[in-house]
Amino acid sequence: MTVPSTNDIEFRSVAKRYGSVTAVSDINLAVPKGAFVALLGPSGGGKTTCLRMIGGFEQPSEGTVLINGREMNGVPPYRRPVNMVFQHYALFPHFNVEENVAYGLRQQRPKLGTAEIANRAREALEMVRLGGFEKRRVHEMSGGQQQRVALARAIVNKPSVLLLDEPLAALDKKLRTAMQIELQTLQRELGITFVLVTHDQEEALSMSDMVCVMNAGRIVQMDRPQAIYDHPADLFVADFVGKTNRIAGTLEADGTTIRLSNGMVLGREGKRTMAPGAVTVALRPEAIDLVRQLPTHAGGLVGTVTHRIFLGSTAEYQIDVDGLGDFLVTADRRSVQEGDLVEPGERVVLTFDPGKMHVFPA
Template sequence: MARQSPRPQGNRTVEPSAEFDVEFRGVAKRYGDVTAVSGIDLQLKRGAFIALLGPSGCGKTTCLRMIGGFEQPSDGDLLIAGQSMRGVPAYRRPVNMVFQHYALFPHFDVETNVAYGLRQIRPRLDDKEIRRRAAEALDMVHLGKFAKRRIHELSGGQQQRVALARAIVNRPRVLLLDEPLAALDKKLRIAMQLELQNLHRELGITFLLVTHDQEEALSMSDQVCVMNTGRIVQLSSPQDIYDNPASLFVADFVGKTNRLDAVVEHQGGSVAARFGNGLVLPLTRPDVAIGKAVVAIRPEAIALQPATPASTGLVGDVTHRIFLGSSVEYSVAVAGLGDLLVFADRALQGGAASLYEPGARVELTISPAAPHVFSHDAA
């Protein structure tokens, strides 16, 4: 690829970046008195698969639309491949987008839908090259035999693949995915998650996925960028986001968690969390602040066993059981703490023998390494 020429920006020149495909530099976006995005600094490495994850209204789609050129930043700058995109229209940016509802042309067949973007290129490509590249894109998404089908003759998953083929046929530098799997049923979503991962590896281009579905974000991406109220609250690997949430919001939003009020205090040479029912739980995590706190405990970090008259630990009563096949979700009422959510892996618990009926008395065990402790004021 030929080296891009530096692009003037104000009184300075920005050199094209070989490392980052997309950069947000202090980007803010306002709509009148409403601030949708505030002070975003973010760098997307070339060839990465990044997920923007957060609740509705957190600013993730606004960020995607600014990259695509459908919105312009109110403040700051946005660069693609080292070049400022300020004032650059959507059709001149090296990006393509797959929309949530696909936006396919119903009166065109599959091949014509995929080739549409190629026919807008100037100088114009010849028909043979257009057909070749459209066929190549369709083969990538396993729809080579469907080129002459009408859109209404395709299933939802096939239509989603047509939208993907249309997005990649122009060989964009960045592929933007705006909740592309939201309209699919669960089984098809899982299959398409694998397809997108395979496509990412095959193409080697940067993928940016916007979703509010934590399972999609964690299973598909290299890095997850969690957003809330227009800001980035944590950017890390999927495993780190789940295992080491930076805030109570992240712990709550990514996965399920039990929130318990406690007081963190010194206990000998270590620290422990004291709960309202008198339970004292030793803590092994470093840098835990002394004082009022909110303790977050993942449901799978709590072990269950039948309670006995001799049980002196944390004891409660099963109030609800949700059978999930390979695992079971329990709600356990504990005096002074309320209802705790517990996940039990049936393979580790002995299959059907591990099922507890509502009303069963159980003993709960929490590892000292399991709790995440957050300042009560920050919560």
Template sequence: MIQDATMAETTSAHVAAQDAVAEFSGATKRFGEVLAADRINLRIRRGEFLSFLGPSGCGKTTALRMLAGFETPTEGSVLIDGHDVSAVPAHKRPVNMVFQHYALFPHMTVAQNVGYGLRQRRPRLSRSDIAQKVDKALATVRLEAFGERRIWELSGGQQQRVALARAIINEPQILLLDEPMAALDAKLRGEMQRELLELQRSLNITFVLVTHDQEEALSMSDRICIMGKGRIAQVGSPQELYDRPSNRYVADFVGKANIVAGQIAGRQGGMAQVVLGNGTKVIVHDLPADNRQHAEIAIRPEALSIAPQEAPLPEGTVALASRVTHRTFLGDRTEYLLVADGIGPLQVNAPRQAARALGEHDVGAQVHILWPVGTGLVLAADT
């Protein structure tokens, strides 16, 4: 299902340099008969925000733990600043990690938690130097007045900031984040995502996030590495992955996508004419460099629209006769599930403004799904 992927060469305005701070080179990890990571090849750019995204068991946490030094590759290597650190223990790497449950010491104050790593350094730092660094770290995460509090006196969001302060106080080259917002409620999670992104921008430290939350990855990352069955499916910017998924696995996992089968009738200039199951012909973007005739097309729900069957068709639009089976109002949009004759179920997301202009459609209504020319993408075959 998953295919090898080369790193997408995208640019980011706030990433000052394109040199690699870390690299996976054929990194493979086995736990007995279980292949947790399979020949991972990936260069992580200095100063970028990279996310590993995928479902449980896809290999993303194993990749993070190999980078942190908590796991040693069975084959291949992990490099930091061009040096092979595969056998270097975690405490000797220029890397710090924020865990999902923060791993804070409940018997210590906030300041003592933040300064814990500094107190382990040899040669020892003076108390005044540690205090100064702790104050600076707490100020960075806006907890200046909380140094003497105990951990149980803090909210979940404040505890996360303490964990971040403890991680950044050692000035790591790479900060690793293992689903650090999974325990927060939806509203607080959104606030912390914005704060974390601002913190990364201000520190210019490479952040590597592991998450199964696609919205979190899309909103925060410079690049996303989609994982599946221990392998990299695709790497790219959030927009690239959303607009140009390489195969069905990526299209299904990043956002929502209608997957429609058809036969390719012709190709020209990066576009393909595809005949759908009911004989309707559509023009879509053509991605694969192969000669397959059978194709799967991905089309996002917001790219389609709905109109009454008697309404005139906009120029360059194909109409699919359909019936509304479900209608879900979500405030800013309405989600429709429809059955298109000879094709099957399709989802259409109608923005609130468009729904007001065109009218709402009740369950059971006979309508047209409007498919604009050039909308949709032929997917490469999963391997």
């Protein structure tokens, strides 16, 4: 039954089991029309299983999958308003570019005219900046061009939803960055819903409107990319999305004082109620200020630089902090005495705004 919906995709209490193995459990998900959503998580987290249930390649063991308000349980892939771009593109090597793109159009019933098929294939290739490549053979094209052929083939049928199964994984870093921009531009131009599966957190944060972080077959957090990064729901999200330092401590009875294992006391802003006891403080590397240790300096964490990675405008330092162990610090070169790099072996002081801490039960 079709019902009015503002969402292109909905999961209602969806579970998927393979024998005794539960791949996803109790998934409730709503993807608004025209959104670019990334399903992000480690291998085995359940993200690809969810993508395959949207595409119809898997059926839920429990619950309901809806597209455009219509229940999709039991509906085969070719009956869904969805197309998919696979990680390895799955192009036909014996077809030229136009034949690859037009393949889906030739399967439609009632049959389309030859001229209409050619025109629509040409329009799809223009959208992905491959106009004039119609007669080129697939093996004559670069990886990035092949990826765009796969995209053209997926959008030529004008689907409501486009599914992307780690489509950039096989590309080198420079080409991957260029294709991220291409995909964002294409999604805005088409105005259709994109669902991207990736384990690359930078890819998810940079490309999508919404990020759905999954782990062990469940949704841990779904929010805007900036909110996911700045306000992680738990320690897993803080660890998995971006880099973070984990500091062991104890939340005292007043609920606002944290005592670290080296005896240092930190004040905690009361963002949420937590029971006193063992906690883990998560702190982003860029939230820490690094200065060379001076005799007059008071406060902060004192340590020794053990490693340095030069990244151009920034540098990453591994610092052995007295009594607490290794810390990772990302420092803008301009913030360290007029751009001088700190050398391994130097003693430094680390300071940070307690408001930048994220505190989770240990």
